[in-house]
Amino acid sequence: MTPPKADPWMNRIQVLPADPRPIWSQIEEGLRRLLASGSLAPGDTVPSVRELATELRVNPATVSKAYQRLVGAGLMEVRRGDGTYVSAAPPAVRKSEQTRVIRQAAMNFASVAITHGAELDTAREALDLAWDELSNSEGGNR
């Protein structure tokens, strides 16, 4: 259930200052990735804002922003006085909302691929690889 203690969060969530994305969005994405791969399962606890901020060496407000967005998306929940947990049930997302979010993410991906001069085939291949990686690393910690 809970990940082995030996695997520190800073190995599981990458925060790269050189990455042009805002740090809260890097943290949000890192957590989404752990959720998608099953490495964080429903009912698992996530570290407190303070713990994660200290370990990743970022402003607690930044971690808090990432958490708020994940709680808002229904992926995590806060139990008063008891910490933050991975939600038991995946949130029911309306089909139209799902389509909208995926199209938007695809637009981001496509624009990155195009600006780097990639062909559609190369981009599709990269998507397949990423998909496989997330679905195969069920509970996998390196």
Next chain:
Amino acid sequence: MGDEAVVRVENVSVRYNKQLVVDQVSLEVARGSVYALLGRNGAGKSSLMRCLLGLQKPTSGRVLVFGEDVWTHRARLLARAAYVPETSDAPGTLRVRDVVAFHQSMYPTWDQASVKARLGRVGVSEAAMVSALSKGQRALFTLALALGSKPELLVLDDPTLGLDVVARNDFFSDFIGELADRGTTVILTTHDLAGVEGIADRVGILQGSRLALDEDVEQMKIDRGQSLEQIFTELTRGAGGLS
């Protein structure tokens, strides 16, 4: 009252004889935020920091701290602030506990229990001579002293200068703990771009005595698609290399 800016620098210029070292700088530090002031050596950081601490009167312009002019109300305003200098000025011939006791006697708001807890957590022995502390421990000790008065505003002048990676990480961890606990308003100067990027809410870059940039860190990344380090390098490289 109800003013959200804890520090407000208004059109501050500093001139030594004929040399203009700070040129019409204005900036604001919002309550509970972390403002990082960057700039290469000689860009005017130290002069601006001295004005901010009421140690120097600007040639023109003024600095408001908690809404009042810091030059005319220095003592009252700075009782609510704390300063972490680049190198600790605690006398090496005293023991840690004696320096702590001295600070305790000066601040009515002093929180002795939290200072003791903090020193214990970071492994600074109260019986140690100040001169026997390592550079990293000394930085943590200085931070603990600064936080002992429970300041509303914390001013740090390149606090991790000369520290190795481990000591720097320890310092930032301790500092982040403070932000998590009390949301203290912070203004700091630093050379450590990578270290500050995750911590600062807003960043100002002094270049050639002027404030060449003053932006929200996250917004800046989104707008420019660049890391802080890239932006800093571009802004401060060579003469007039601004585009």
